[in-house]
């Protein structure tokens with residue numbers, strides 16, 4: 299095959315050419331797998347939290363990332379979202395390297411995470427939290443891109459933002475809480491607001507770290523329903539969860555981490571019956 303390749307298409311020659319990052323990305327990314335993590339290593343002093351972990355996330359899926367305590371789930375989450383820089387490995391989103399990028403740059407690319415409501419935001423209303431969300435998550439540059447003097451543009455943008463905020467609040471059924479201070483919300487309502495805020499950046503993929511921790515069963519169902527509805531609309535989710543049942547019942551693809559590596563991958567049945575997974579979880583409540 300390579301013998302017959304016309305001049306200029308030899309893979310090594312291609313790699314050496316100065317293609318634009320987008321072109322290179324398109325060449326390297328198989329369709330349907332927007333997020334690819336390969337050989338990621340992260341050490342904290344003497345502790346190896348991630349030890350060469352690799353996996354991909356399929357477009358339009360709800361993918362679960364599970365593992366016993368200390369497996370490296372949160373560290374992986376933080377590496378993907380730019381909070382930590384891995385010591386080795388690559389993390390690509392649509393072929394573009396995320397390692398070395400700031401969290402806001404990764405968010406601008408359409409890969410967002412939920413953030414806990416910070417203390418200063420607790421003293422603002424739900425509506426104010428929502429109005430600030432895109433600004434906080436995308437960084438100032440987006441807002442500065444409105445040309446000075448384009449007053450009409452600013453007003454129109456504000457109106458559009460307001461509309462999007464109300465639509466999102468209604469979608470999560472927290473519009474009746476718009477004037478409440480975020481600090482007064484229940485654990486579950488807070489999680490709904492955190493997700494609503496994340497969606498204000500118009501993401502493609504949403505990463506959730508333990509989205510159901512401290513959420514009562516009624517709101518838990520509501521949150522999961524919303525995730526499924528959003529997936530129907532084309533969003534992709536990567537759910538990091540300690541609770542195996544939540545993952546089993548909601549994810550079509552599950553990645554199991556153990557000691558900083560990927561131990562197994564598959565659907566709920568495959569994972570449930572995997573001896574290595576059962577062994578890794580021994581002594582834990584699953």
Ligand code: ADP
Pocket residue numbers: 342345346347365366367368369370371372373374
């Ligand atoms: P999980 O989220 O699966 O419970 P973590 O990613 O939080 O696992 O932790 C993986 C390993 O890395 C654990 O041994 C943990 O103690 C260690 N670790 C995580 N974050 C840090 C840190 N900031 N400093 C030192 N060690 C850390």
Ligand code: MG
Pocket residue numbers: 371372373
């Ligand atoms: Mg964790």
